[in-house]
Amino acid sequence: MKKIRKAVMPVAGFGTRFLPATKSTPKEMMPLIDKPIIHYIVEEAVKSGIETIIFVTGRHKRAIEDYFDYYPELEQALIKSGKEKEIEMLRQISDMAEFVYIRQKQQLGLGHAVLTAANLVGDEPFAVLLGDEIIKNDEKPGIKQLIDIYYQFGKSVIGTMEVPKEDVSKYGIVAGKEVMNGIKLIESLVEKPSVEEAPSTTAIIGRYVLTPNIFDALKETPVGRGGEIQLTDGLSKLREKEVIYAKDIEGIRHDTGNKLGYIEAIIDFALDREDLKDEVFKMIKEKCKEMEKDSVEQN
Secondary structure, eight states, X not given: OOOOOEEEEEOOOXXXXXXXXXXXXXXXXXXXXXXXXXXXXXXXXXXXXXXXXXXXEOTTOHXXXXXXXXXXXXXXXXXXXXXXXXXXXXXHHHTSSEEEEEEOSSOOOHHHHHHHTHHHHOSSOEEEEOTTEEEEXXXXXXXXXXXXXXXXXXXXXXXXXXXXXXXXXXSEEEEEEEEETTXXXXXXXXXXXXXXXXXOSEEEEEEEEEOTHHHHHHHTOOOOGGGSOOHHHHHHHHHTTSOEEEEEOOSEEEETTSHHHHHHHHHHHHHHOTTTHHHHHHHHHHHHHHHHHHHHHHO
């Protein structure tokens, strides 16, 4: 069985929900305290044994390439200031993995983005991690949970979680037969169904381990919802030829692709930091007291 060495990270989207900030800054580069969002996702992949990160980018995402590259001019400035710790930190970022970039020339959906990376992935299994979803699990990274299942069954594995019934239209939804605790053999997949059409409340989240057969399936996948090639539709096509599993991912998921999720992630990570948590907690309590006082006065 081939080792999973590569991860595809589609990051070509415009991030319109964060305009005007994302007019010049990729949403994946927005900071969570002192690291950009994409840094945490790359860390998850590297901790899971990934050696090569394939970014599927757009013409407006050069900042991501610069972030994971060396920056000699900055290093020279830090050397003059005697900031050896900062220099080591910057070099560690560039040395985390091998970084490869390919442009998605047209934004035709997640399925199309994955297909864009086909030549770079080659004939081997690979991981997919979406650039705006963080899985927080210090004991076992989210994508590592799926990689372990792949090594057990030798088939594609999709990361999932349970969602409220009223939220099924926001996700790809899967239904299947449970074969082990938290692991399902998928019987159907549907992209963003209505509440009435949803086969379950098991939602696909931004982590996948896929066999290379997904590329042929995506080539046969017609344009779907939103005029895009949906990865969920491609997986449905793949399921016609081989089995696919779903694994409920353990950990805290932060969807930083929306404003509320981004704010929640900042607070969560700040409260984890020894240098910040006390002051942040104090600030939150004081702000809540102010809001309660204002509410009482208004009533």
